[in-house]
Amino acid sequence: MSDDDDFMMESDEENYDFEYEDDDDIASNGSNVDIENKYYNAKALKEDDRQAAIDEFLGVVALEPEKGDWGFKALKQIVKILFRSGEQERTLKYYKELLTYTKSAVTRNYSEKSLNNILDYVSAGTTDMTFMEEFYSTTLNALEDAKNERLWLKTNLKLAKLWLDRGEYLRLGRILKLLHKACQMDDGADDQSKGTYLLEVYALEIQMYTETKNNKKLKQLYNRTLQINSAIPHPRIMGVIRECGGKMHMSEKQWELAREDFFESFRNYDEAGSLQRIQVLKYLVLAVMLSGTDINPFESQETKPYKSNPQIAAMNSLVDAYQRSDIHEFQRILDENGGQEGTNSGIMSDPFIRFYLDDVLRNIRANFIINMIAPYSRIDIAYLADTLEITTNEMEDLLVVLILGGQIRGKIDEITGILELEVAPDTGVEQAAIGSEKREREQEAMAVSYQDSRSSALKSWGGSIEKLSASVFGLAGRA
Numbered sequence: 353m354s355d356d357d358d359f360m361m362e363s364d365e366e367n368y369d370f371e372y373e374d375d376d377d378i379a380s381n382g383s384n385v386d387i388e389n390k391y392y393n394a395k396a397l398k399e400d401d402r403q404a405a406i407d408e409f410l411g412v413v414a415l416e417p418e419k420g421d422w423g424f425k426a427l428k429q430i431v432k433i434l435f436r437s438g439e440q441e442r443t444l445k446y447y448k449e450l451l452t453y454t455k456s457a458v459t460r461n462y463s464e465k466s467l468n469n470i471l472d473y474v475s476a477g478t479t480d481m482t483f484m485e486e487f488y489s490t491t492l493n494a495l496e497d498a499k500n501e502r503l504w505l506k507t508n509l510k511l512a513k514l515w516l517d518r519g520e521y522l523r524l525g526r527i528l529k530l531l532h533k534a535c536q537m538d539d540g541a542d543d544q545s546k547g548t549y550l551l552e553v554y555a556l557e558i559q560m561y562t563e564t565k566n567n568k569k570l571k572q573l574y575n576r577t578l579q580i581n582s583a584i585p586h587p588r589i590m591g592v593i594r595e596c597g598g599k600m601h602m603s604e605k606q607w608e609l610a611r612e613d614f615f616e617s618f619r620n621y622d623e624a625g626s627l628q629r630i631q632v633l634k635y636l637v638l639a640v641m642l643s644g645t646d647i648n649p650f651e652s653q654e655t656k657p658y659k660s661n662p663q664i665a666a667m668n669s670l671v672d673a674y675q676r677s678d679i680h681e682f683q684r685i686l687d688e689n690g691g692q693e694g695t696n697s698g699i700m701s702d703p704f705i706r707f708y709l710d711d712v713l714r715n716i717r718a719n720f721i722i723n724m725i726a727p728y729s730r731i732d733i734a735y736l737a738d739t740l741e742i743t744t745n746e747m748e749d750l751l752v753v754l755i756l757g758g759q760i761r762g763k764i765d766e767i768t769g770i771l772e773l774e775v776a777p778d779t780g781v782e783q784a785a786i787g788s789e790k791r792e793r794e795q796e797a798m799a800v801s802y803q804d805s806r807s808s809a810l811k812s813w814g815g816s817i818e819k820l821s822a823s824v825f826g827l828a829g830r831a
Contacts, residue, residue, distance in 0.1 A: 387415045387422045394426065402433050419457035424450065428466060435474060440483050444490060451494035464503050467491060471507065475514050484514075485523070505534060505549050512556050521560060528557050542580075551577065551585045551593070558596045570600050591620035595632055598639065602708065607643035614639050619654050630663050631702065637667040638705055641674045641712050648675075666699055674712065677719040679740060717742075718754055725760070725773060733769045744769070 394408030412426040427450035434443040447470075454463040474487055488511045495504040508531050515524035535550045537543045542550055554577045561570035574597050594617035601610035614636040621629035633655060640649045650659040650668055658664050666689035673682040686709075689699050700706045717740055724739070725731055737747035751771060754760040762773035 384422065387412055390415060391422055391426060394429065398429065398433065402437060406430055406433055419453050421458055421462075424453040424458050424463075424466070427453070428470065431470065432473070435477065440480070444486065447487070448490060448494075451491065454494065454500070455498045460500065460503075464500075464506075467503065467507070468510075471510060475510075481518075481520065481523075501534075505531070505546075508534075509549070509552055509556070512553075516556055516559055516563075519563070521564060524556070524560055528553060528560070544580075547580055548585055551580060551589050554580075555589050555592045555596075558593055562596045562599055565603075567600060567603055570596070574600060586624065587620040588624035588626050591617045591624060591626060591628065591632070593617075594620060595628070595635070598632075598635060599704065602635075602639065602642075607639055608645070611636065611639035611643050611645070615649075615652075615654075622654060630658070630661065633658055633664060634667050634699075634702065634705060637664075637671050638708055638712070641671055642708065642715065644715070646675060670699070674716050677716060677723055679716055679720040682716055683741075714750065714753075717750060718759065721750070721754065722759060725771065729773050731771050731773070733764070733771055736771070 390408060391412045394405050394412065397405035397408060409426040409430050413423040416423045427446055430446045431443055431450060434446065454460075454467070458466075471488070471491065475484065478484055488507065491507055492504060495507060508527055512524055512527040512531065515521070515527065531549075531553045535543050535546045535553060554573060558570060558573055558577065561567075561573065574593070577593055594613045598610045598613035598617060601607075601613060614632055618629050618632045618636055621632055633649075636655070637649050640647060649671065650656055659668055666685060669685050670682060670689075673685060686699065700709070720740065721736060724736070733747055733751065734744050736751075737744045740747065742750075748764065751760065751764060755762060755764075760771075760773070762771055764771055
């Protein structure tokens, strides 16, 4: 199974055929030959005549003198056939009978594997929330009666993950309350002996608050989660927690803290072998750009192997252009690799990245402008806008933000459309002087060009007058 075996559900029906322990696991003896033959006969009928197969499987159950492995296996097959046929009432009837075998008829490990497979199979095969809730509730009641607390907790966690994936937050909230209570001591404090389960509960709750944008509760729970040190959690769980923490810090514009959390999330996902590591690595690159640091996110030992990954290459080029303040290269990479929201490829396909790209664009434009205007004391706003390929109004808005933020010392002359810059007494004096001289030379050249053009025009006009005068007097003489 995948690293997400406790949470993630396969959609391929073949993975849930309930035959992984197929019949070779249990040695037959002389008294079981008839039962075994009947079981195989029932399996042979399963695809061609479902009702006949069900009757034959029920015969297997009846032949066992007391509840045992063959009856348990036969009931599993009946549950599967009825569920595939859409007979929910009969599915529940025989599933309840199957659950009675988990108390003593089969081993605990065997029953746990079987129940997990059945739950996954049902979860992947229906969208009927009421039926699914009743199916899980039936399972949980049986586990409670059997005093199987470990499987009860794991089954509730599986159900909670199912509600989270389907956006059923009210149902999820109810399950989380039960799980919290089960992980507490009599005085209401967290039971540290159940720290591993508690972290899984917190991870689900943190994801719920992240999805519902409840940052207040998210922050409280996130800080509380990091204080749990009695458990040895699965790295995937810590990957989930740190990813949500990074998103929380991003929403608060705490870019550096987000960068740290996304790196930890990536490291944990990578250790767990989870594919989510690629997506979180993109978030890490995003946080690096927004934090303004010169750190290359692909220079660490953990991230370097992914530098040339096809899904990461565009983000790697993007951060390189960003740190060089190369706005045109940055925009080119974005245009070529952006993709569309809702698709499975491209930088813009992830709504989270798409949401923060405006901040990234604003930052790189600001850095580009600051570097560009450094030599000047006055510069045309329309010229800046044309250079960045944005409108004059957008350029003015950006300049206002930079002036108010203290990144540019100057003012905007709205009448002339000129940005007039102040020069600090201890910095940039030489650059400003060079810039002023450059502007003066440009203005002098423009003035000379204008005078030359004016003189040429006057000479041309004088010549035309002389020709016209000669022509007029010549005509008068002939008359």
